[in-house]
Amino acid sequence: MNLETTKATSSPIAPYTPQLRDRRNPNAWDALYLDQAIPVDPTAKAYMIRDLQNWTRNYLLIPIKLVANIFLAAILILKRLLPWQFHNYRLMHRMAVWFLNHFVTPEACYLIVRHINLGSNIINFLIDNGPNPTIEKSSLYPRTVNDLAENVFLEHDLILYNFVLDYNQAQQEHPTWLELVKAQGLNYNSIQPITIDIDPSCRRWSQVLDLESAIELFKVIYSFWLTCEEFERAVLSLEFDENFGCYVSAITGDYDWNHVITNRHPLAPESPFAAARNLLLHGIITEYLHRYLEIRK
Structure with a gap:
């Protein structure tokens, strides 16, 4: 992005301190944090980099991925052979909250909770500047890990799909909407500051898992407690990043x-075994898009 960086309005000073620079041995993580080619919220970026340096990512991610994919294959085969489908959203979310609170680093938990908020801001921005501003908006703004217990992951997916269906129906009903939106100017009121009540300095001794390792394990829980159709829908939602990028570009003309969008081509769905990696990328792309809208605001 060729965008001038601005001071963050949605977060405090980032909890990341670069090392003293050695020109003969430059620190790769410092370079990644300080580089502003693609602007990202500084606090979120600091937590991302701390997460990438986590020892579990270096030593446990590959075996975790192998074990998780074996379990995922067994679950998908079993559920396709059964003559009926079962689900339990409440238990799934409570297991997820327990897992996050006990085994996943606060930095990763922060990024997960923040992601739900960013998704709501982006969808509400598109509605405010879309073909029908009366489309139902997202009110999903969790502040803690415990807030996720209220079926938040499921609701996050349902909001996305219902928005896509409502938005495209409204486009057909109002074919000249884009000209009207550009004539009246864009409304950025929905790009609001994000408040997360998670303190990374407070953690249990067992909260060690990095974000991608945690997602690999959680996809097993997710696939078990959803029907096959629901799990496939959740996996496909990650490839709608390209669509949302096009929605925003049509409005802004940019x-x-x-x-920067790498999750693409929903007409050629990715394998569910790649879901964890694609979800990680989805989170990063959402951060890019939200920061882009913050800067434009």
Whole structure:
């Protein structure tokens, strides 16, 4: 993105301190944090980099991925052979909250809770500047891990799909909507500051798992407690990043930043075994898009 960086309005000073620079041995993580080619909220970026340096990512991610995919294959085969489908959203979310509170680092938990908020802001921005501003908006704004217990992951997916269906129906009903939106100017009121009540300095001794390792394990829980159709729908939702990028670009008239979107081509769905990696990328792309809208605001 060729965007001038601005001071963050949605977060305090980032909890990341670069090392003293050695020109003969530059620190890769410092370079990644300080580089502003693609602007990201500084606090979120600091937590991302701390997460990438986690020892569990270096030593446990590959075996965790192997074990998780074996369990995922067994679950998907079993559920396709059964003559009926079962689900339990409440238990799934409570297991997820317990897992996050006990085994996943606060930095990763922060990024997960923050992601739900960012998704709501982006959808509400598209509604405010879309073909029908009366489409139902998202009110999903959790502040803690415990807030996720209220079926938040499921609701996050349902909001996305219902928005896509409502938005495209409204486009057909109002074919000249884009010209009207551009004539009246864009409304950025929905790009609001994010408040997360998670303190990374407070953690249990067992909270060691990095974000991607945690997602690999959680996809097993997710696949078990959802029907096959619901799990496939959740996996496919990750490839709607390209669609949302196009929605925003159509409104702003700026397509120059779309190259940062890597989750693409929903008409050629990815394997569910790649879901954890794609979910990690989905989170990063959402951060890019939200920061882009913050800067434009």
